[in-house]
Amino acid sequence: MGMVRAIFAHPSGRIGGAIVLVYVVIALFGAFGLTPHDPLMQYRIDRLHGPSPSYWMGTDLFGRDVASRLMKGVGQSFTVAFFSVAAAALSGTVLGLTAAWYGKRWDTVMMRLMDVLLAFPAILLALLVVTIIGPGTWTSVVAISIVYTPIFTRVVRGPALSLKTRDFVDAARTFGSSRFYILTRHLLLNLVAPLTVQVTLALAWALLTEAGLSFLGLGTQPPAASLGLMLSDSRNLMEQAPWLLAFPALAIMLSILGFNLLGDALRDILDPKTRRA
Amino acid sequence: MNYLIRRLAAFPLVLIGVSIVVFIAIRLVPGDAITAMLGTEAGLLTPQQRSSLAAYFGIDQPWPVQYWRWFTGLFSGDLGISVTYGKPVLAVILERFPLTLELALLSMLIALAIGVPAGVFAATRNERPADLGVRVAAMIGQSTPSFVVGLVLIYILSAGFGVLPTMGAFTPLWQDPLQNLGQMILPAVTLGCAFAASVTRVSRSAMLDVLSDDYVRTARAKGAPERSVIWRHALPNALVPVVTLSGIEFGYLLGGAVIVEQIYALPGLGRMVLEAILQRDYALVQGSVLFIALNFMIVNLLVDLAYVALDPRIRLEGR
Amino acid sequence: AKLRMAWAQDATGLDPHKQTAFSSLRLLELIYEPLVRLDAELKIVPGIAKSWAFSADGKELTFKLDPKAKFQNGAAVTPADVKASFERILDEKTGAANRANYLSIASIETPDAETVTFKLSQPDAPILTAMTDTNSSIVPAADIAAGTIGTKAVGSGPFKLERWDPNSKEILTANKDWAGGATGVEGIEISVLPDETAILAAMRTGQIDFALLNDPLIATLVPKEPKLQLNRAPVLAYHVLQLNPARKPMNELAVRQAISCAVDRQAVLDTASLGEGKVTGPLTMPFFASDPNTLFCYKRDVEKAKKLMADAGMTGGFTATVIAATGEPPTAAAEAQVLQAQLAEIGVKLDIKMMELNVYVDTWLKGDFDMAIALNGGRPDPYTMYNRYWTKNGNLQKVSNFADDTLDALLQKGRVETDPEKRKAIFADFDKELAEKSPWVWLYTSYGYTAQQKNVQGFVPMPTGSLASLGKVTVGQ
Amino acid sequence: MKPILSVRDLHVSFGRAPDAKEVVHGVSFEVGVGEVLAIVGESGSGKSVTALSTNRLIDYAGGRITSGTIELLRADGTVTDIGSASTQELTKIRGAEIGVIFQEPMTSLNPVLSIGAQVEEAFRLHRGLTGRQAKAAAREALERVRIPDAERRLSATPDQLSGGMLQRVMIAMALACNPRLLIADEPTTALDVTVQAQIMALLAELRRETGMSMIFISHDIGLVAGIADRVMVMQDGHAVEQGELGQILDHPQHPYTKHLLHAVPHFSGGDAARTDTIRAQADEMRPTVAKPTLAVDDLVVRYPLKSGWLSRPFGAVHAVDGVGFDLLPGETLAIVGESGSGKSTTARAVLGLVAPTRGAFSVDAHAARPGQSRLPVQMVFQNPYASLNPRLSIEQILGEPVIAAGQRIDATVRARMTALLARVGLPQDSLARYPHQFSGGQRQRLCIARALMLNPSVVVLDEAVSALDVSVQARVLELLVDLQREYGLAYLFISHDMAVVERIAHRVAVMFAGQIVEIGEAKSVLSDPQHPYTKKLIGAVPTIARRRQHFELDTRQVPSLVRPLGFEPPPATWREYGRDHKVRAEA
Ligand SMILES: Nc1ncnc2c1ncn2[C@@H]1O[C@H](COP(=O)(O)OP(=O)(O)OP(=O)(O)O)[C@@H](O)[C@H]1O
Numbered sequence A: 001m002g003m004v005r006a007i008f009a010h011p012s013g014r015i016g017g018a019i020v021l022v023y024v025v026i027a028l029f030g031a032f033g034l035t036p037h038d039p040l041m042q043y044r045i046d047r048l049h050g051p052s053p054s055y056w057m058g059t060d061l062f063g064r065d066v067a068s069r070l071m072k073g074v075g076q077s078f079t080v081a082f083f084s085v086a087a088a089a090l091s092g093t094v095l096g097l098t099a100a101w102y103g104k105r106w107d108t109v110m111m112r113l114m115d116v117l118l119a120f121p122a123i124l125l126a127l128l129v130v131t132i133i134g135p136g137t138w139t140s141v142v143a144i145s146i147v148y149t150p151i152f153t154r155v156v157r158g159p160a161l162s163l164k165t166r167d168f169v170d171a172a173r174t175f176g177s178s179r180f181y182i183l184t185r186h187l188l189l190n191l192v193a194p195l196t197v198q199v200t201l202a203l204a205w206a207l208l209t210e211a212g213l214s215f216l217g218l219g220t221q222p223p224a225a226s227l228g229l230m231l232s233d234s235r236n237l238m239e240q241a242p243w244l245l246a247f248p249a250l251a252i253m254l255s256i257l258g259f260n261l262l263g264d265a266l267r268d269i270l271d272p273k274t275r276r277a
Numbered sequence B: 001m002n003y004l005i006r007r008l009a010a011f012p013l014v015l016i017g018v019s020i021v022v023f024i025a026i027r028l029v030p031g032d033a034i035t036a037m038l039g040t041e042a043g044l045l046t047p048q049q050r051s052s053l054a055a056y057f058g059i060d061q062p063w064p065v066q067y068w069r070w071f072t073g074l075f076s077g078d079l080g081i082s083v084t085y086g087k088p089v090l091a092v093i094l095e096r097f098p099l100t101l102e103l104a105l106l107s108m109l110i111a112l113a114i115g116v117p118a119g120v121f122a123a124t125r126n127e128r129p130a131d132l133g134v135r136v137a138a139m140i141g142q143s144t145p146s147f148v149v150g151l152v153l154i155y156i157l158s159a160g161f162g163v164l165p166t167m168g169a170f171t172p173l174w175q176d177p178l179q180n181l182g183q184m185i186l187p188a189v190t191l192g193c194a195f196a197a198s199v200t201r202v203s204r205s206a207m208l209d210v211l212s213d214d215y216v217r218t219a220r221a222k223g224a225p226e227r228s229v230i231w232r233h234a235l236p237n238a239l240v241p242v243v244t245l246s247g248i249e250f251g252y253l254l255g256g257a258v259i260v261e262q263i264y265a266l267p268g269l270g271r272m273v274l275e276a277i278l279q280r281d282y283a284l285v286q287g288s289v290l291f292i293a294l295n296f297m298i299v300n301l302l303v304d305l306a307y308v309a310l311d312p313r314i315r316l317e318g319r
Numbered sequence C: 001a002k003l004r005m006a007w008a009q010d011a012t013g014l015d016p017h018k019q020t021a022f023s024s025l026r027l028l029e030l031i032y033e034p035l036v037r038l039d040a041e042l043k044i045v046p047g048i049a050k051s052w053a054f055s056a057d058g059k060e061l062t063f064k065l066d067p068k069a070k071f072q073n074g075a076a077v078t079p080a081d082v083k084a085s086f087e088r089i090l091d092e093k094t095g096a097a098n099r100a101n102y103l104s105i106a107s108i109e110t111p112d113a114e115t116v117t118f119k120l121s122q123p124d125a126p127i128l129t130a131m132t133d134t135n136s137s138i139v140p141a142a143d144i145a146a147g148t149i150g151t152k153a154v155g156s157g158p159f160k161l162e163r164w165d166p167n168s169k170e171i172l173t174a175n176k177d178w179a180g181g182a183t184g185v186e187g188i189e190i191s192v193l194p195d196e197t198a199i200l201a202a203m204r205t206g207q208i209d210f211a212l213l214n215d216p217l218i219a220t221l222v223p224k225e226p227k228l229q230l231n232r233a234p235v236l237a238y239h240v241l242q243l244n245p246a247r248k249p250m251n252e253l254a255v256r257q258a259i260s261c262a263v264d265r266q267a268v269l270d271t272a273s274l275g276e277g278k279v280t281g282p283l284t285m286p287f288f289a290s291d292p293n294t295l296f297c298y299k300r301d302v303e304k305a306k307k308l309m310a311d312a313g314m315t316g317g318f319t320a321t322v323i324a325a326t327g328e329p330p331t332a333a334a335e336a337q338v339l340q341a342q343l344a345e346i347g348v349k350l351d352i353k354m355m356e357l358n359v360y361v362d363t364w365l366k367g368d369f370d371m372a373i374a375l376n377g378g379r380p381d382p383y384t385m386y387n388r389y390w391t392k393n394g395n396l397q398k399v400s401n402f403a404d405d406t407l408d409a410l411l412q413k414g415r416v417e418t419d420p421e422k423r424k425a426i427f428a429d430f431d432k433e434l435a436e437k438s439p440w441v442w443l444y445t446s447y448g449y450t451a452q453q454k455n456v457q458g459f460v461p462m463p464t465g466s467l468a469s470l471g472k473v474t475v476g477q
Numbered sequence D: 001m002k003p004i005l006s007v008r009d010l011h012v013s014f015g016r017a018p019d020a021k022e023v024v025h026g027v028s029f030e031v032g033v034g035e036v037l038a039i040v041g042e043s044g045s046g047k048s049v050t051a052l053s054t055n056r057l058i059d060y061a062g063g064r065i066t067s068g069t070i071e072l073l074r075a076d077g078t079v080t081d082i083g084s085a086s087t088q089e090l091t092k093i094r095g096a097e098i099g100v101i102f103q104e105p106m107t108s109l110n111p112v113l114s115i116g117a118q119v120e121e122a123f124r125l126h127r128g129l130t131g132r133q134a135k136a137a138a139r140e141a142l143e144r145v146r147i148p149d150a151e152r153r154l155s156a157t158p159d160q161l162s163g164g165m166l167q168r169v170m171i172a173m174a175l176a177c178n179p180r181l182l183i184a185d186e187p188t189t190a191l192d193v194t195v196q197a198q199i200m201a202l203l204a205e206l207r208r209e210t211g212m213s214m215i216f217i218s219h220d221i222g223l224v225a226g227i228a229d230r231v232m233v234m235q236d237g238h239a240v241e242q243g244e245l246g247q248i249l250d251h252p253q254h255p256y257t258k259h260l261l262h263a264v265p266h267f268s269g270g271d272a273a274r275t276d277t278i279r280a281q282a283d284e285m286r287p288t289v290a291k292p293t294l295a296v297d298d299l300v301v302r303y304p305l306k307s308g309w310l311s312r313p314f315g316a317v318h319a320v321d322g323v324g325f326d327l328l329p330g331e332t333l334a335i336v337g338e339s340g341s342g343k344s345t346t347a348r349a350v351l352g353l354v355a356p357t358r359g360a361f362s363v364d365a366h367a368a369r370p371g372q373s374r375l376p377v378q379m380v381f382q383n384p385y386a387s388l389n390p391r392l393s394i395e396q397i398l399g400e401p402v403i404a405a406g407q408r409i410d411a412t413v414r415a416r417m418t419a420l421l422a423r424v425g426l427p428q429d430s431l432a433r434y435p436h437q438f439s440g441g442q443r444q445r446l447c448i449a450r451a452l453m454l455n456p457s458v459v460v461l462d463e464a465v466s467a468l469d470v471s472v473q474a475r476v477l478e479l480l481v482d483l484q485r486e487y488g489l490a491y492l493f494i495s496h497d498m499a500v501v502e503r504i505a506h507r508v509a510v511m512f513a514g515q516i517v518e519i520g521e522a523k524s525v526l527s528d529p530q531h532p533y534t535k536k537l538i539g540a541v542p543t544i545a546r547r548r549q550h551f552e553l554d555t556r557q558v559p560s561l562v563r564p565l566g567f568e569p570p571p572a573t574w575r576e577y578g579r580d581h582k583v584r585a586e587a
């Protein structure tokens, strides 16, 4: 609760928090079907209608209400972004922590492995994952989390290496504290700040990556909507129906803006240097 | 020196790892060169026809045999023959690489040329309106998908102004530098946009950290003018994170920028890999992934070396 | 003048006997020529052969070659080249795409320097149409012997391939020795612009004279440009919803018919292709095609569909997965979504599964689907077009999963019949029967699009999508 | 004659107008030409802020001069009001007329620029020198501050020089343009005593040479005694007292000044050493107690150095080389020595944080009571900020050793926590708080409480009070002594501060280059050092008694600890002085 108050006391946290909150509300409305129209309903006679009082953001090729689909899509995109980032953060943290702690060969092997993953073209990775578990929401989650794991590994490993040499870790060793205790309480707990910031950044990037995957048909499966899919579906209709591109693009930009602002605020709030005592 | 040799010694191991993963990965994906070539017509082939085509594409042997053949070929610089291009894989890659390198360099140049000054500017006006303006612009730049930027740019230029750099018929730099730059500028700007945005953000926060360091105070105490304090004393110390970011992004770009290459019809590595995958050109996929991985590792190494050049405190041995 | 041309998908190879991809054929037909060709009405006209004739018993087909026909290396096209080309096609090791159409060839004879005679084991009317295919092009016997087919393109067509950077560009120059006479342009420079919006942008700024378009969403923008012209030609390829009659409940005739009745084909066409096309039955070639309104349930009838479902004991409907390839055709995802909405009305719940093209092809060839959205290629001859699916030993039985005595008999009858009118009657029955048995739900045929600057003259759009008429195209100032 | 600097009623605040926090409340002082004004006071009293206001560097830290005048007498005889000077004018004044030396030489030099470039810059900016001339001037400047081999150092970067060396570079830079006023903000706090002595000597000499004025900031009155003409004492942003050096030292008026002079430890050459020597009693009266709690014999710690392709070792850093001592219950052994002499490494080896290359140590568990932890040695680290995990609550921090020992946090443990907190003088509600909510001294008390959670018999204190403010230091020392008496703790106390050592140690061991060169009873060693190194060390300690003492300049380098592979030092021979005092004989 103190956290929430701190975010809203921070100037960019206030804006970022408000944006993210609005998105969450929109996503919840979408999830509970509180949309102006049925997002899957095809109003044949109203195909490719521009924004109007009955269709706030116009209709798509099928005569479906863009506003309603956007509300659904936000939920879908956020789900993918949230789960993939959570998975990447979790595995990246475990790998980064152990790499930093055990060092030596394990560290070398892990970091080179991460290099391999980073060096791999993402689409090949995605294609592979897709054929193993079939296309869809969870495929995107797995594919995106594989792409982001090395990044989290690096983000964790660097500070963990320096935390490892801090006096309180030495102190813990003189008490004979268990490795697990040291790793979780002394290292991990102090990584919360960089991790939180990275998470908000990764959330933003995951939204874009989901768009890229949908572009290749590997992401969300139609007729479900995600911001990325709506965006890539609309590219060849850009001239006939610019609203099809504009609204999802705006939605993505605004949400990323929100995450970034929130990330900036969290960095300030969680940084002991700038934290108010 | 020692460090360099040890890092280089790790290359082959990583590359072997990459090669095994890519070899298996691409074969696990359904479809092969035959379905890629014939599409649904592949169903008309008799088993005899199919096996002779498989032999033609070199995919008739068991996987380990195929791998071994390919792997031993590597030592004589033979990455196999691309079935799409009918040429040695290495030749195909090297043909495409200059463009990719040029595009990556250009976008990085644009990103650094815009991002660093913008970041520095914002940092020196911390929390004032100018700073907020730069930050919001950077966030917008970072959050716009590159294909949206590309499509909108093309549309505005062609439909709005009736001008467009030559699409397709790509001219290499050494044939006609002007024509080449004309073709490269839009894609480079498209990529550079998001890149510059991240550079701006990173250099801003690095500068903010550095500006509160003691030696900056020392420089001021010496009577150095503000310009010199910022550019000569502070900036070099803020470059490490900027180099890290640029290195990672540059490394990615050397793997090709699929979407931008696609939109602007540039024959770069990214599209080549995508098409090689779609056409199940196994040798080309393997060769290019290996090549991209090698590039990535070299860039990483260069970044590490750049750290040392930038900051004498950093020692490589422990890293 | 040079013709500056663009397309989104590049050729994938140069072997005219093996390459079946639409994009490869468009390039190869500018370089190679078959014995005979089709014109815009799909009538057979001379190619390398000046004239041809079936023997009375229909078991011998004789061609007289055009003495002017020359390969781009200067050598004349001889009966030996024809014989070698067909032998290459027939050789199982080649893996030639068209081999199945020539199984009736018993031997090939070359009595003199102008004549080639094909001896057939049985009368085979469709064989002549098959020979119009670019996949049956004549290549130099010497190149076959040298094994350079596929790496070096030497044909007898209007243009010579000067340079090919796959997925980037092709440079073609006029073939001065072309038997068809002088070409209208000095050469063609083809750019591969993978994004069709970029093609349109390049045409708007006058960088490109002529382009091939796939996506109706882009094509429909062309007529709005004052300097541009859109050419559309109805094509033989058809959009279809393939059912898998080997899987429950599609094995029930009533269920399949119910699906057919529940589909509003015009609506699919209107939405997915912006109305660019024509609702069609199984046969798409104008000469054989029936009026769609005479076919089973081509008028949407949801009540009837529901009744049929009830008859099959499926009142509650069922769930099925429909596969479609990403971007191939560009309308696939849209078609799937419209069909999904329509079938939902009779309780059939479709799950759409988009696949990368090769994965799709692999799955399709295994017949491993409940339903599939497909764009299947058409052939000028009904037998050639459908024997693979609907004869009992058709090569693609595994895909169609549907063997039917009536259909099989009709196809065999049509194959040996050489009188065009009688053939037409036979295939009309076939068309009706196929629509009624509804193993698949045929939807519509779309247009093949080319766009050009208005100063480009002489291009003839073809139902096969062929660009062969580029040989005579001129670019005005 | 006019004073060079005259400050009147200076008020400085931080933050923007509405929430501005004033930290200097109306300070006035003058610095005469050629005079040294010392500003003393505890941490946070506003010394730095006052000094940095005189060239408006405070602007860049977010500070603002809200009222008052600062008048500087320029070289050309004019007087400039710094408070209203333009930025251009200030750039001309800074460096040229007012030079500054900061506390932390390690962080105050730009790490990415060469020493030469940084020193040259001063000449470029104010003298208009360029190229070779600037370089030559920089070399001369380095020579002037007695940097050996100046030519070569020009191209070195700061990380390649020691702290003392860097501080000389700072001085060279500050003096480059012969400023008429030098601000030295705690220029030696981060340095060893011996190095400190050298820097002080250098400053004194340079001042004689150039006749510049100086503002010298320190919290160590002993140090000030050696250099200042006049002293200003600050407390909470007020100048509570100022006057001639002698007057302040001999007749302090303000209670705070008195406190500074009397309550905080000052080195007095062994006179203040502890007399409750356990060892003497043990030897004479209770031989059974003579069993040491901790005995260390021939401890060796080496860090191998590797090079070449295959990382072949070519030598080793002999960080600790054959150290031996023992420690009785209730006794304090202080280890002194300058930076890098192996003090911390010895402590870390005893704690098991580094693996000794050789040597034995035994910890006598029976010496203590039941309820003993598995590790009867506990540690208190130098930096109270760094040794407490900022994200754990005090309850979690105190509970950690208990959990590590495999016990649960129950009511008895909690009771012990509160009792210990009360014992070290912390508020009762501390358990739910976090480290950042405590001051430095309080944090060090927390560390002590944590070390005591499991009834250790030995506590290792590595520079445990060095980071604390002088008056806080005194209180923590008292606490330590009390706790020692109460629990019979044995302390291994590591410090470079002789004044502190004098207050707490029963015995002193002097380390030099990884070896103990002198060890014995505190009073004896401190008042009558035998080894030349010990003599030098003690001679370098500034004291009030040795007022205005003339420091000797000494530019010798510390010996390298890097030894070739397989090198073994010759066995030590010891000479005995008195009952408990022996000295290593020089080879
Ligand atoms: N940049 C700043 N922002 C806000 N407050 C500051 C800033 N710098 C110093 N202060 C406050 O001003 C007061 C005086 O600080 P100053 O640095 O002058 O103390 P000092 O006497 O030099 O202490 P020390 O001996 O620790 O160096 C302190 O309360 C400090 O918290």
Ligand SMILES: Nc1ncnc2c1ncn2[C@@H]1O[C@H](COP(=O)(O)OP(=O)(O)OP(=O)(O)O)[C@@H](O)[C@H]1O
Binding pocket: D303, D317, D318, D319, D337, D338, D339, D340, D341, D342, D343, D344, D345, D346, D496, D561
């Ligand atoms: N991990 C290590 N690897 C190599 N050398 C080391 C290592 N740790 C310490 N040393 C070296 O061992 C020597 C002794 O270091 P130590 O930290 O014990 O000195 P110290 O007396 O505690 O100094 P200070 O007063 O600065 O704390 C130093 O020369 C140091 O450089």
Ligand SMILES: [Mg+2]
Binding pocket: D047, D048, D049, D185
């Ligand atoms: Mg200070």
Ligand SMILES: [Mg+2]
Binding pocket: D343, D344, D345
């Ligand atoms: Mg130490």
